[in-house]
Amino acid sequence: MVKDKNTNVEEFIPMQNFIVVEPIQLEQGEEVTESGLIISMKQNESVTDRPTTGKVLSVGPDVKYVKKDYEIYWPKTDGLDLTFKDGEFMMFKEDSIVGYKKPKRD
DSSP: EEEEEOOHHHHHHHHTTEEEEEEEEOOOOEEEEEOOOOOEETTTGGGGSSOOOEEHHHHHHHOOOOOTTTTEEEETTOOOEETTTTEEEEEEEEEGGGEEEOOOOO
């Protein structure tokens, strides 16, 4: 995990084949135990509850297939968490991506 509360994500420049992503959180609701106790997903979050899709914010110079604003998909267990002044993000090697979708252009 990388934490830098003095830097914005736009100031962070990825190296080599790394990609900085803004994760897209899917609505997952709440979990109710057998006894009726309600547990929010935030409290119950594990590596398998992590996002698996996101919007590319920046790419390193060796990235070949994706560009800024693409939507990418990755396995739940991959990625490095980044925390900057303007929020929480993730970083991946291009090899970690299992697919992508180009942005729609008008």
